[in-house]
Amino acid sequence: MSGFSPAWLALREPADHAARAEELVSWVVGDGPAPRRPRRVVDLATGTGSNPRYLMPRLTGSQEWTLIDGDSAVLEALPSRMAAWASRHGWPVVASHDGVSTVTLSDRVCAFSVRQANLATAPLPALDLPPDLVSASALLDLVSISWVQALVEACQRVSAAGLFVLSYDGRLECTPGDPLDGQVQAWVNGHQRTDKGFGPALGPDATHVAAEAFERAGYEVRRRQSDWVLGAPSSTLIVELVNGWASAATECAGEARDAIEAWRVRRVDEALRGELRVMVGHEDLAARPAR
Numbered sequence: 335m336s337g338f339s340p341a342w343l344a345l346r347e348p349a350d351h352a353a354r355a356e357e358l359v360s361w362v363v364g365d366g367p368a369p370r371r372p373r374r375v376v377d378l379a380t381g382t383g384s385n386p387r388y389l390m391p392r393l394t395g396s397q398e399w400t401l402i403d404g405d406s407a408v409l410e411a412l413p414s415r416m417a418a419w420a421s422r423h424g425w426p427v428v429a430s431h432d433g434v435s436t437v438t439l440s441d442r443v444c445a446f447s448v449r450q451a452n453l454a455t456a457p458l459p460a461l462d463l464p465p466d467l468v469s470a471s472a473l474l475d476l477v478s479i480s481w482v483q484a485l486v487e488a489c490q491r492v493s494a495a496g497l498f499v500l501s502y503d504g505r506l507e508c509t510p511g512d513p514l515d516g517q518v519q520a521w522v523n524g525h526q527r528t529d530k531g532f533g534p535a536l537g538p539d540a541t542h543v544a545a546e547a548f549e550r551a552g553y554e555v556r557r558r559q560s561d562w563v564l565g566a567p568s569s570t571l572i573v574e575l576v577n578g579w580a581s582a583a584t585e586c587a588g589e590a591r592d593a594i595e596a597w598r599v600r601r602v603d604e605a606l607r608g609e610l611r612v613m614v615g616h617e618d619l620a621a622r623p624a625r
Contacts, residue, residue, distance in 0.1 A: 505615025
């Protein structure tokens with residue numbers, strides 16, 4: 335995990351950050367002052383660090399992050415992405431020392447270390463100190479119900495809060511419409527439920543299943559929509575989405591290959607002309623131990 339290229343992760347990052355339900359960030363860690371010690375956060379399937387880049391400025395107080403992914407290619411790209419992000423904001427970065435790097439924001443220090451681990455075998459790998467918050471972006475729709483249950487149990491054991499965002503919820507809308515849109519959406523949603531390396535994936539049911547699991551474990555839960563709403567300025571991202579949807583649809587309905595390809599060509603042409611708008615439905619989920 336993540337299994338996605340650094341180029342794709344960079345392309346989607348602006349859309350991800352624009353879509354987030356920001357009010358869940360302060361709610362999940364509570365309304366009180368920041369802890370006296372650094373807040374410990376684990377980010378699962380971190381990719382090149384997009385989720386930490388969103389959260390570091392929004393979480394109060396100093397922070398200690400453990401960034402975990404199974405994909406060595408994206409982890410190799412992560413330090414340079416973090417450094418470029420900090421540089422754009424004028425925040426000093428101290429390069430890795432003993433495996434720990436730091437970013438000094440205007441009013442806090444955020445340390446982070448990178449760890450490669452197979453999340454399929456352990457949703458929350460063993461850590462020296464228990465986390466206060468476990469986070470992940472665009473992950474829950476790729477995993478199985480048993481994996482989610484194991485993740486919730488791991489959070490419960492250490493009384494960690496959870497923030498799991500940008501889980502695909504099955505909604506796709508393209509404007510203008512096309513006669514094949516509904517069928518492509520059905521094929522894509524079917525493909526979302528196939529095994530992505532964690533057992534049969536939850537796909538569009540992910541946030542609902544995770545919310546129920548956290549509630550059974552005694553957590554308070556909040557959910558918010560975090561949809562991508564994309565137009566002409568995002569035409570490159572839209573083209574990549576259309577190509578990915580066509581590939582997924584073809585895997586599920588090879589007998590309709592020609593019709594799917596014709597749909598793909600029409601949609602790509604519209605995107606390149608700046609005429610195609612796309613909404614991709616996501617949900618953010620925050621869970622904190624009941625007080």
